[in-house]
Amino acid sequence: MQLETTINGRNVTLDFAGGEFLYETLRRYGYLSVKQGCDTSSCGLCTVWLDGKPALSCSTLTARVAGHEITTIEALQDDAREFAEYMVAEGAEQCGFCSPGFTMTVLAMKRELDNPDEAAINHYLAGNLCRCSGYKGQMRAIKKYMGVA
Amino acid sequence: MDFVGKEIPKIDGLGLVKGTPAYTSDLDIGENALIVKILRSPHASARIRTIDTSEAEAIPGVECVLTHLNTPTTRFTLAGQSFPEPSPYDRRIVDNHMRYVGDEVAIVAAVDERTALAALKKIKVDYELLTPVLNLEEALDNPVRVHPQQPFTNFPIGNDAARNIAASHYTEQGDVEGELAASEVVMEQTYTTQAQAHAMMETYRATTSFDVNGRLQVMSSTQIPYHVRRHLSRVLGIPRSKIKVLKPRVGGGFGGKQTASVEIFPAIVTMKTGKPARLVYTRQETFTCTTSRHAMQLTVRLGADRDGTIRAIDIYCLSDTGAYGEHAPTVFWVVGQKTLPLYGKAKACRYHGHALYTNKPPGGALRGYGATQGTFALESAINELAAKLDMDPTELRAKNLLGEGETHPELCGSTPGNPATLGSSSLHRCIEKGKALIGWDEKFPKVIVNDTKVRGYGMAVTMQGSGIAKIDTASVLIKLNEDGFFTLSHSASDMGQGSDTILAQIGAEVLEIDMDQIVVASFDLDTLPYDPGAYASSGAYVTGNAARLAAEDMKAQMRCAVASLQGVSPDAVTYGDGVFTIGSEKTMTLSELAQTLCSFNGKDMLIAKGTFGGETSPPPFIAGFAEVEVDLETGEAQVTDYVAVADCGTVLNKNLALIQVEGGVAMGIGLGLYEEVRYSGKGRLSTNSFMEYKIPSRLDIHSIRVAFEESYEPTGPYGAKSIGEVVCNTPAPAISAAVANATGVQVRSLPITAEKVLLGMIKNNVDPR
Amino acid sequence: MLFNACHKGNSYTVDRHNGINAAGLIYDRKGGTHKNNAKTFLMLQIENHLSPSTLEEAYETLTSVPGSLVLGGCGYIRLGDRTISNAIDLSNLGLNFVHGTKSEVEIGAMTTLRTIETDALCQSLWHGLLPRSVENIVGVQLRNCVTIGGTVAGRYPFSDPLTALLALDARLQFYHYGEISLEEFFTGQGLKDILVKIIIPKRGQIGAFQSVRRAKTDYAVLNAAVTKTGDDYRIVVGARPGRAVLVPEASDYLSSNGLNETTARKAGNIAAASLQFGDNPRGSGEYRKAICPVLIARALMEVHHAA
Ligand SMILES: Cc1cc2nc3c(=O)[nH]c(=O)nc-3n(C[C@H](O)[C@H](O)[C@H](O)COP(=O)(O)OP(=O)(O)OC[C@H]3O[C@@H](n4cnc5c(N)ncnc54)[C@H](O)[C@@H]3O)c2cc1C
Numbered sequence A: 001m002q003l004e005t006t007i008n009g010r011n012v013t014l015d016f017a018g019g020e021f022l023y024e025t026l027r028r029y030g031y032l033s034v035k036q037g038c039d040t041s042s043c044g045l046c047t048v049w050l051d052g053k054p055a056l057s058c059s060t061l062t063a064r065v066a067g068h069e070i071t072t073i074e075a076l077q078d079d080a081r082e083f084a085e086y087m088v089a090e091g092a093e094q095c096g097f098c099s100p101g102f103t104m105t106v107l108a109m110k111r112e113l114d115n116p117d118e119a120a121i122n123h124y125l126a127g128n129l130c131r132c133s134g135y136k137g138q139m140r141a142i143k144k145y146m147g148v149a
Numbered sequence B: 001m002d003f004v005g006k007e008i009p010k011i012d013g014l015g016l017v018k019g020t021p022a023y024t025s026d027l028d029i030g031e032n033a034l035i036v037k038i039l040r041s042p043h044a045s046a047r048i049r050t051i052d053t054s055e056a057e058a059i060p061g062v063e064c065v066l067t068h069l070n071t072p073t074t075r076f077t078l079a080g081q082s083f084p085e086p087s088p089y090d091r092r093i094v095d096n097h098m099r100y101v102g103d104e105v106a107i108v109a110a111v112d113e114r115t116a117l118a119a120l121k122k123i124k125v126d127y128e129l130l131t132p133v134l135n136l137e138e139a140l141d142n143p144v145r146v147h148p149q150q151p152f153t154n155f156p157i158g159n160d161a162a163r164n165i166a167a168s169h170y171t172e173q174g175d176v177e178g179e180l181a182a183s184e185v186v187m188e189q190t191y192t193t194q195a196q197a198h199a200m201m202e203t204y205r206a207t208t209s210f211d212v213n214g215r216l217q218v219m220s221s222t223q224i225p226y227h228v229r230r231h232l233s234r235v236l237g238i239p240r241s242k243i244k245v246l247k248p249r250v251g252g253g254f255g256g257k258q259t260a261s262v263e264i265f266p267a268i269v270t271m272k273t274g275k276p277a278r279l280v281y282t283r284q285e286t287f288t289c290t291t292s293r294h295a296m297q298l299t300v301r302l303g304a305d306r307d308g309t310i311r312a313i314d315i316y317c318l319s320d321t322g323a324y325g326e327h328a329p330t331v332f333w334v335v336g337q338k339t340l341p342l343y344g345k346a347k348a349c350r351y352h353g354h355a356l357y358t359n360k361p362p363g364g365a366l367r368g369y370g371a372t373q374g375t376f377a378l379e380s381a382i383n384e385l386a387a388k389l390d391m392d393p394t395e396l397r398a399k400n401l402l403g404e405g406e407t408h409p410e411l412c413g414s415t416p417g418n419p420a421t422l423g424s425s426s427l428h429r430c431i432e433k434g435k436a437l438i439g440w441d442e443k444f445p446k447v448i449v450n451d452t453k454v455r456g457y458g459m460a461v462t463m464q465g466s467g468i469a470k471i472d473t474a475s476v477l478i479k480l481n482e483d484g485f486f487t488l489s490h491s492a493s494d495m496g497q498g499s500d501t502i503l504a505q506i507g508a509e510v511l512e513i514d515m516d517q518i519v520v521a522s523f524d525l526d527t528l529p530y531d532p533g534a535y536a537s538s539g540a541y542v543t544g545n546a547a548r549l550a551a552e553d554m555k556a557q558m559r560c561a562v563a564s565l566q567g568v569s570p571d572a573v574t575y576g577d578g579v580f581t582i583g584s585e586k587t588m589t590l591s592e593l594a595q596t597l598c599s600f601n602g603k604d605m606l607i608a609k610g611t612f613g614g615e616t617s618p619p620p621f622i623a624g625f626a627e628v629e630v631d632l633e634t635g636e637a638q639v640t641d642y643v644a645v646a647d648c649g650t651v652l653n654k655n656l657a658l659i660q661v662e663g664g665v666a667m668g669i670g671l672g673l674y675e676e677v678r679y680s681g682k683g684r685l686s687t688n689s690f691m692e693y694k695i696p697s698r699l700d701i702h703s704i705r706v707a708f709e710e711s712y713e714p715t716g717p718y719g720a721k722s723i724g725e726v727v728c729n730t731p732a733p734a735i736s737a738a739v740a741n742a743t744g745v746q747v748r749s750l751p752i753t754a755e756k757v758l759l760g761m762i763k764n765n766v767d768p769r
Numbered sequence C: 001m002l003f004n005a006c007h008k009g010n011s012y013t014v015d016r017h018n019g020i021n022a023a024g025l026i027y028d029r030k031g032g033t034h035k036n037n038a039k040t041f042l043m044l045q046i047e048n049h050l051s052p053s054t055l056e057e058a059y060e061t062l063t064s065v066p067g068s069l070v071l072g073g074c075g076y077i078r079l080g081d082r083t084i085s086n087a088i089d090l091s092n093l094g095l096n097f098v099h100g101t102k103s104e105v106e107i108g109a110m111t112t113l114r115t116i117e118t119d120a121l122c123q124s125l126w127h128g129l130l131p132r133s134v135e136n137i138v139g140v141q142l143r144n145c146v147t148i149g150g151t152v153a154g155r156y157p158f159s160d161p162l163t164a165l166l167a168l169d170a171r172l173q174f175y176h177y178g179e180i181s182l183e184e185f186f187t188g189q190g191l192k193d194i195l196v197k198i199i200i201p202k203r204g205q206i207g208a209f210q211s212v213r214r215a216k217t218d219y220a221v222l223n224a225a226v227t228k229t230g231d232d233y234r235i236v237v238g239a240r241p242g243r244a245v246l247v248p249e250a251s252d253y254l255s256s257n258g259l260n261e262t263t264a265r266k267a268g269n270i271a272a273a274s275l276q277f278g279d280n281p282r283g284s285g286e287y288r289k290a291i292c293p294v295l296i297a298r299a300l301m302e303v304h305h306a307a
């Protein structure tokens, strides 16, 4: 099957199989930042933006993205770098495999929430699992990045 | 010091957070690889009568189907351990005997995933169903044998397959029964721990191909590249020189990737077809068909006098190693080795029992490696003993814990008659600091919050090791490049914990250069010196020492080189901050030296090496304190505050050490409260997804506070010991004690669920308010 | 016992003993269903992906073409290992909306749970009952995908929002069947139809939602929702692990005795005594019965204080 969509601001035509999920398609087209950690929509590693909102690429049928706008971290390198500076200053990234999906959610949160407190931050990011860090360093980095106390 | 002890960012950190491709699936040979899928046994115990793969093979695009009929019959272990491996050689690539639900039946390789999966469905297997052994308590001497033939072992580990014993162990110091009989108070309890999953975010994966020189190239997400190469060589019957292992960034390992669970499958496909092959495990395969923490049942007996003097410790352990014995003996030993020395003042101690085969998914290495299970049991027992003696558990510990400079025959590195010495310990100080941080004296044992909420307080201490004494031996190479920067190569296998960074830091410290003047090579085994890999908490200590030696060697070599270029004696050359001073005024920069040495004028390219193996395995320590809020009406418990005070010797990198502790504590909280493992009645692992197996999310982890109470380990690089594993041991026993203090309910089997707590309270008929 | 989802052709089942059984994800107890293979892969194939532009077309396809399946947010469809010959995608039918009228709120079937959570109207009504009932579901990126239509059509016994919707006395609008109360839909056989929207009366209900979860983003061990409209109460308990049900005995008791701390607890006890609880991996019937009064009393006190 074939469809037209926008990835990272570029119009593209995607070839895909019926029943294929966006995660698979994106990786095949070279968006290698996108990671997969589960097959039950439970980990958030595959998070990309669909029309500007964080969504699970592992659970979004590719057939559905026609005419929509997909954003991966490849298109947000400046924002990602700004956040990454806070992360590395805290030593909060470890294996990094959860990072792209997590960072995409953090960048979305920055656009969606004003002055969130810790509870709101945790709530927004609850769908992003990380087995390495224990989450605390991530929180310290996020608070600095968001400029909240 | 410029770098040691500082908050140096991880050298790969920025790139990883920005999503730069760096892992196996990002870098492997791409779309032309065959996709490998594995058909797996639906039965916990069965023998294959017949297997018909013809229909699968006939599907266009299917390149090969491998079964027990066309794969080598060699038996081996996949455990990542130095040769001779202690683990029994009890598995084949594909067997005709299925030993757990998920055991490999056939390997299929096809042009794409859909074709491979279609082929799986076309394989016809006729199974003879056998009675499975699913219960740890029933495994010993069960007439049903998990392994009908006696596996080969490299040396005696007590493996007795006729009794379903994968390994046995008995060690006793002093007269345990005599001391118990003489004790004023004796306590006996049994504790059980579950088969925790590593749940690293990157599932297992490897890609293989033949390189241009006809060597088998294996790119793998592994903690043990050297062992992977050795295993593959043995199993496939090709020399190690014909195998090239590549280790990219690893998306978490936690000991899981200390077993070569997957490399063999694509490798044999490549061998058979000559084509690249790629295997990526699904999350379900990762849960079911790799290893997990050995589930254990531990009976602890403690004998003490009324004044709190512990006289005897006895731990009897049954460990469930499941279908195969990867790490079965060593994890089993470590249970005793990393617990008994803690209370080394006791007159007698004993550790004994068996690791047993069952028809369940195999056990293996997982952060803590037996110490976690042993600590839960022993520390829970110590807390219960304190309650029985009506003593503050911190005082009971202070009175009995082994101190710096004391010896104990169970410490790693001891030989008969020669007990190893505890070279460094600040554990007593860790306890004091932890008490102050959590407010122990004011709050222990509990604080009533309101009508329905009580906060209980509990604590535990633990030790681990730093490498395996007299075995783990690692090397580091440092090369001076033509522009004056250095390449440090090692294969300690960074899986996210930051060993690349720590080693570079040590190199930069010795060589007095900036971090960006030292690059780390850790990818291509062909270019890397030997290292057993990332396990046994060896990175900072063993490989760290090697890095320091290598850097010092480089410094000495450079001074000699300058001296010979200048025609002076090395003593006349001093070095500081990248500049050599010859005599009193003449100087030469690193860059000038390097350019000269690489050129016709110098003809002396410098490579330095350092090799280190520890005579002992200096233990890091942690004192952990849990504040657990229990909802008295629902039994829900949450760790509202956790204080961990760590002695890892000198802290090499504050940030990385801090995150190790925080992450380890979170993993320990998961073990203690959330990570339940369930099987169906027929032995299927039903907690095989993140939907069913709940690792803590950020909503489940509340305050974690970490402090370091440095000691100085005389044998460590800059006084450092390890930190990576010790961190996950204290939460489960500390939480269990806190829950008991809040509710009166002592939960001795993990995880501590709300249901166990509430029903326990109802049963006790006590309202703790 | 298996609870079958909506209509024939759907294989989403919840197995009381083995948990969420999304097409083989959690293994069967009967054994032998997967003859050769312990399932460790999920592969969804869709032969035809149809995006009808009218409901009529969607319904025609669903009823006339065998092997047709309506796609919601695909949260559960994603878990299937199977081939769908005709996937009917409702994305282009304008079913993603929350509308308020004077007496009702209408929520389109394709509205995501995240929209329900953040929608100003949903937040302002019923003391935030609907947002409260979805906010525990995994994370924003999942809630941005999964839909209220898929939730209702699936009739999932563990569902949190369904417990809340039942307490709100929601009605459902199906394309062909027309309107049906959620309560009736729950007790019926299921419909081979297309759910268009959910209609919730605005009667000034004050609502509260409570659940116990083993980990914060896990499925509920037990959930409860109550609404209070004057002296009328609706008390609902879900994830027992059976499907959510009303407890009229408890509401009647409250209507006659008024709401205070003592009666809240008593109402909870009445509910616990009159309901059936069972075992599943997340908890035993015994535990559920023990916490049922607690959740109900807490929810009732919350509405009491809000009133
Ligand atoms: C990992 C995970 C965790 C979850 N945790 C929770 C939880 O804790 N609490 C909770 O309440 N829920 C939970 N859910 C369930 C979730 O909230 C949704 O209820 C579920 O995903 C179904 O919604 P969907 O949009 O994904 O439906 P789909 O999976 O797309 O569809 C479900 C069924 O409904 C049918 N269907 C969909 N739309 C229509 C329609 N308009 N008309 C007729 N039939 C239709 C489909 O054909 C299918 O049979 C969880 C889901 C996942 C994946």
Ligand code: FES
Residues within 6 Å of the ligand: A035, A036, A037, A038, A039, A040, A041, A042, A043, A044, A045, A046, A047, A056, A057, A058, A059
């Ligand atoms: S890959 Fe786990 S949620 Fe998408």
Ligand code: FES
Residues within 6 Å of the ligand: A093, A094, A095, A096, A097, A098, A099, A129, A130, A131, A132, A133, B201, B251, B252, B496
């Ligand atoms: S850094 Fe490894 S999972 Fe988050």
